[in-house]
Amino acid sequence: MTDVFRALDDETRRLILDELAARDGQTLFEICTTLTMRHGVGSTRQAISQHLAVLEDAGLVTTERRGRTKLHHFDPTPLDAVARRWPTTGKADP
Amino acid sequence: MRIQLTSIYVDDQRAALAFYTDVLGFTTHHDIPLGDDFWLTVVSPDAPDGPELLLEPSGHPAVKPYRDALVEDGIPLAQFAVDDVESEYQRLTGLGVTFTQPPTDIGPAVVAVLDDTCGNLIQLIAPKTPA
Structure with missing residues (x-):
């Protein structure tokens, strides 16, 4: 299991989460396209695939097959877990 | 040098011809019996003398692993230009076509990716500034 902090310690991986948060359920091809065209990320498809594997290992990304x-x-x-450890509100945790 | 013909592998040539003509809107150019199969090509009605797309049988053993790996990752095998991706998306989904990527603005163009029901993914693209 990859530590969630290590998984987030990379700009490309954070951009991948941004794009998936904006539109959930994307193929590798779509992720690569938007990273390149919207964010100027020049990584290879293999590199993006490895980033996705790290995110998946940390539990931040899940995959499913459609067809x-x-x-x-x-x-x-x-x-x-991050929010529970360092709550952002003044209120006590429930 | 010109690109006159390019090919994609299709699971069933007759079903592919129906999809590429009736659904996508291409025109049959050649449909010539060739043994058990056909020399089967379509062209765009907008460019009847333009490049032909050969709908080639997918029987070769290398085709399945090749296409399976591409489809798994959502990678299209061909790209067709349209005037308006969104209106094609509406028209084609109305005809039951499945998209793996809905219309997406990627800056210089709008793109979408559809399943051609014959084993391939196809990208539609509408450049914002015509080439």
Whole structure:
């Protein structure tokens, strides 16, 4: 299991989560296209695939098959642990 | 030098011809029996003398692993230009076509990716400044 902090310690991986948060359920091709065209990320498809593997290992990305195509989804659940550790509100944790 | 013909592998040539003509709107150019298969090409009605797309049988053993790997990652095998991706998306989804990527603004163009029902993904593109 990759540590969530290590998974987030990379600009490209944060951009991937931004794009999946904006539109959930994307193929590798779509992620690569938007990273290149919107963010000027010049990484290879293989490199993006490895970034996705790190995010998946950290539980921040899940994959599912729709037909013969693999789609990637953003799962913010691991971020709850961060918010619980350092609550952003003055109120006590429930 | 000109690009006169390019090909994609299709699972079933007759089903592919129906999809590429009736649904996508191309025109049959050649449909010539060739053994058990056909020399089957379509062209755009906008460019009847333009490049032909050969709908080639997918029987070769290398085709399946090649296409499976591309489809898994959502990678299209061909790109067709349209005037308006959004209106094509509406028209084609109305006809039951599945898209793996809805119309997406990528800056210089709008793109979308559809499943051609014959084993391939196809990208539609409308450049914002005509080339």
